[in-house]
Amino acid sequence: MRSLINITIGLCLLMVSSPAGAHDPETGLSDALPEAKPLTVGVKVAPPFVMADGEGYKGLAIELWKETAEDHGWKYTYREYDLEGLLGAVRAGAVDIGIGAITATAAREETMDFAHPITSSGLGVAVRSDGDSGWIAVVQALVSPAFLKVIGLLVLLLLGVGVLVWALERRHNPDQFGGGKRRGIFSGFWWAMVTMTTVGYGDIAPRSVGGRVLGMVWMLAALIVVSFFTASITSALTVGKLQSEVTSPSDLIRLRVASISGSTSSNWLTRNDVTYANAESLDTALADLEAEKIDAVVYDIPLLAWKIRQRFKDQLHVLPFTLERQDYAFALPTGSPLREQIDTSVLKRINSPDWNTRLERYLGDPN
Numbered sequence: 001m002r003s004l005i006n007i008t009i010g011l012c013l014l015m016v017s018s019p020a021g022a023h024d025p026e027t028g029l030s031d032a033l034p035e036a037k038p039l040t041v042g043v044k045v046a047p048p049f050v051m052a053d054g055e056g057y058k059g060l061a062i063e064l065w066k067e068t069a070e071d072h073g074w075k076y077t078y079r080e081y082d083l084e085g086l087l088g089a090v091r092a093g094a095v096d097i098g099i100g101a102i103t104a105t106a107a108r109e110e111t112m113d114f115a116h117p118i119t120s121s122g123l124g125v126a127v128r129s130d131g132d133s134g135w136i137a138v139v140q141a142l143v144s145p146a147f148l149k150v151i152g153l154l155v156l157l158l159l160g161v162g163v164l165v166w167a168l169e170r171r172h173n174p175d176q177f178g179g180g181k182r183r184g185i186f187s188g189f190w191w192a193m194v195t196m197t198t199v200g201y202g203d204i205a206p207r208s209v210g211g212r213v214l215g216m217v218w219m220l221a222a223l224i225v226v227s228f229f230t231a232s233i234t235s236a237l238t239v240g241k242l243q244s245e246v247t248s249p250s251d252l253i254r255l256r257v258a259s260i261s262g263s264t265s266s267n268w269l270t271r272n273d274v275t276y277a278n279a280e281s282l283d284t285a286l287a288d289l290e291a292e293k294i295d296a297v298v299y300d301i302p303l304l305a306w307k308i309r310q311r312f313k314d315q316l317h318v319l320p321f322t323l324e325r326q327d328y329a330f331a332l333p334t335g336s337p338l339r340e341q342i343d344t345s346v347l348k349r350i351n352s353p354d355w356n357t358r359l360e361r362y363l364g365d366p367n
Contacts, residue, residue: 044100098331122322124301162188
């Protein structure tokens with residue numbers, strides 16, 4: 001009887017001291033997970049991280065997750081969400097892991113955990129490509145409303161000065177400003193233009209005291225007028241190009257910007273006081289950009305680059321600078337027992353010799 005009691009106690013102690021799963025000291029992989037049911041994996045379609053593939057999914061993040069699950073022998077099922085739904089499901093523990101183009105931020109870390117980052121990129125700006133060049137671009141600028149408005153104002157000013165000098169000179173200088181109202185006003189217009197441009201042909205000149213006083217005033221005023229209209233014409237010729245050029249985040253303030261509400265990009269725009277239009281999806285935003293309804297789209301660089309390569313290769317491009325660094329990672333409920341095992345597998349993959357090749361295959365060159 002005493003032997004039976006000792007055996008029973010020994011078995012109990014062995015069960016208490018044994019780990020919940022096997023641990024391989026060489027690989028660091030462990031199977032210490034609940035065995036009752038498959039894991040629930042929440043996904044948000046966000047190419048190239050997650051892409052629909054028939055009844056399943058593919059992409060950079062999906063490929064990495066499949067390899068991680070194989071490392072540990074985990075079974076799982078997918079459940080698709082939008083971004084806000086996926087983050088909410090992770091916070092509530094409704095899913096065991098969230099996969100997509102999920103950025104690890106300080107605010108999100110307060111309500112959930114993140115595995116080791118898969119890759120780092122950032123927020124970028126997509127604009128229209130400048131496909132016009134040479135004489136075509138010049139002609140388009142010359143017939144633009146902004147340029148025609150400047151030229152129209154200049155013509156009206158010259159005509160006003162021409163009418164005034166004609167009124168002063170038509171009786172005292174009929175040889176140069178006479179010959180009827182139409183001819184006289186045209187002569188005044190010609191004199192005003194020649195004087196303003198300082199060409200000074202000398203074929204027409206005022207003779208009356210009033211005409212000469214007007215001439216002196218106009219010569220001095222013309223210095224200012226020429227400077228003003230030269231700057232205005234230059235601005236009008238380049239305004240279209242300037243509107244599509246962004247060299248720093250501050251340039252976004254003067255543009256029509258679009259992003260997606262609830263994303264890290266929209267949060268960045270709000271923090272930096274940049275007004276933006278809320279697009280239903282990235283596809284919609286890029287289509288509006290191509291149609292010139294907006295001037296720029298702010299979003300994650302890998303997603304912008306992927307969409308542009310697929311649908312807008314020659315029409316749009318991503319500018320070569322980053323607004324804010326972004327780390328992409330698997331999202332986990334707070335205190336998840338999966339975190340250590342996932343980190344081990346992720347670090348094993350991202351430190352492998354072929355990881356950069358895999359990143360290039362999915363992410364490519366953003367520009």
